[in-house]
Amino acid sequence: MTQVRVTGFKIFKDRHGKTRCYHRATGHKIDIEKAPVGSAEFFAECETIRAIAEAQKAKAPKAGTLGGLVQTYFETEHFQNLAETTRGDYRKCADFLEPIKGTPVHVIDTPLVSGIHDKAAKKIGWRRANMVRTLLSEVFRYNIPKGLIAANYAKDVIPKRRPRDRAYANRPWSIEERDIVLPRAKAHVRVALALMMNTGLDPSDALNLRKDQLDGDTIWGVRGKTGEEVAIPISPTLQTALDLFPEHQAETVLASSRGDAWTYNGFSTVWHRFKTELEKEGLIAPGLTLKGLRHTVATTLREAGLDERRIADLLGQKTPSMARHYSRSANLAEKNRETMATLEKENERRASIVKPLPGSVKPDQSEDQK
Numbered sequence: 001m002t003q004v005r006v007t008g009f010k011i012f013k014d015r016h017g018k019t020r021c022y023h024r025a026t027g028h029k030i031d032i033e034k035a036p037v038g039s040a041e042f043f044a045e046c047e048t049i050r051a052i053a054e055a056q057k058a059k060a061p062k063a064g065t066l067g068g069l070v071q072t073y074f075e076t077e078h079f080q081n082l083a084e085t086t087r088g089d090y091r092k093c094a095d096f097l098e099p100i101k102g103t104p105v106h107v108i109d110t111p112l113v114s115g116i117h118d119k120a121a122k123k124i125g126w127r128r129a130n131m132v133r134t135l136l137s138e139v140f141r142y143n144i145p146k147g148l149i150a151a152n153y154a155k156d157v158i159p160k161r162r163p164r165d166r167a168y169a170n171r172p173w174s175i176e177e178r179d180i181v182l183p184r185a186k187a188h189v190r191v192a193l194a195l196m197m198n199t200g201l202d203p204s205d206a207l208n209l210r211k212d213q214l215d216g217d218t219i220w221g222v223r224g225k226t227g228e229e230v231a232i233p234i235s236p237t238l239q240t241a242l243d244l245f246p247e248h249q250a251e252t253v254l255a256s257s258r259g260d261a262w263t264y265n266g267f268s269t270v271w272h273r274f275k276t277e278l279e280k281e282g283l284i285a286p287g288l289t290l291k292g293l294r295h296t297v298a299t300t301l302r303e304a305g306l307d308e309r310r311i312a313d314l315l316g317q318k319t320p321s322m323a324r325h326y327s328r329s330a331n332l333a334e335k336n337r338e339t340m341a342t343l344e345k346e347n348e349r350r351a352s353i354v355k356p357l358p359g360s361v362k363p364d365q366s367e368d369q370k
Helices: 040-058 066-074 084-100 110-124 126-143 175-184 187-199 203-208 236-244 264-280 290-303 308-315 329-353 363-368
Strands: 009-013 019-023 218-222 229-233
Touching: 019 040, 066 084, 066 126, 084 110, 084 126, 110 126, 175 187, 175 264, 175 329, 187 203, 187 236, 187 264, 187 290, 203 264, 203 290, 229 308, 229 329, 236 329, 290 308, 290 329, 308 329
Parallel strands: none
Antiparallel strands: 009 019, 218 229
C-alpha cells in the first residue's frame, strides 16, 4: 500500500487503529471518513487548511507589542512544559487580550495592567481575571531577560479576592464524605480517588502517573503544573488500595474499566456522573471536586501541626520563601516519609471519632435493623 505524506501534516493511526490526520502548525484536523487519505477531497482539505494557516500567520502579533510578548512567551520551553490544562487556560486568557494585542510595549506599566485586570474581573469573573494577571506576570518575567520589556508590571497588581457570597471552588472533603464516596465507587474510580486522597497529587498528575514511577514504597515524579520534583511515600492505606486493583495493560497506574489509560476529560465525566447520583440520593452535599482532595491533604496536615514548607514539599508546590532546590531526591523522599506518616495517623484518628452524616443511612436500612 502506498504511504501518503503531505508536508506540514501528520498522518497516523490512533490506539484503536483508526487513521487520523492533522495540520502540525495549527492543529486543524481532517475528517478521514469524509476525505480519505490520497483522495481529491483530502488534498483539497489540505490546501484549505494551508490557506487558513497563511491567513493566521498574516495576523500574527507584531514585535514590540503586547501580543508579540505573549507570542514570545508561548514559544518558550517553560510554557511548552506546563500541564495541558494550564496551557489551555493561558490561551483563553490570551484570547481575552486579543483586542489590545497591538498595545506598544513602551506604554505598558502597572496602572495599565491594573486596569486590564479590573476590566477582566467585570467581564469574565474574578478567578479568570486573576489568571489573566498571572499570565501577564509570566509573559513579562520571561521577556525581561530578552530585553523586550523593562519590568514585570503585573507583579504589584493585587489579585482579586473571592466574593464573600461565593463558596470555595475546591473545598476540602470531610471524613464523612470520604467514607460515603469510596465504598460506593466502582473499583477503577475508587483506586483513583484513593491515590489522590492519600498523596495530594493533582488529578491530572495522578491520572498520568506511570507504573515505572512507582519504585518500592515511593512515587517519583514531577508536577505537571509547576515542574517541581515530588517524592511521595506510599502509605499502607494507599498500598492496600493499589493491591486490590485488578491488573491491566496500560502504562499508567490507573486505568478505566476497559483497561485503557484515563484521559482527564474521561475520568472527570465518570466522576461527575457518579457524584451527581450521590447528591440526588442526599448522601453528600454539593461541592465535592477532585482538586478538593489535594486541598484535603494540605488542610489535614496543617491542622495536624505541620508547617507550610513541609506540606509544600509533599505537594510539589513552589512558594516565595523557597530559596533552595533539593540536590538529592532521596533527601526529599525521607523528609516526606515523616509527613506521610503524619497524614496516615491523622486520617486514622479522624475516622475513629467520625459520626454518620444525616442521610448517610437510608431509611429502609434503619427499618431493617429494628
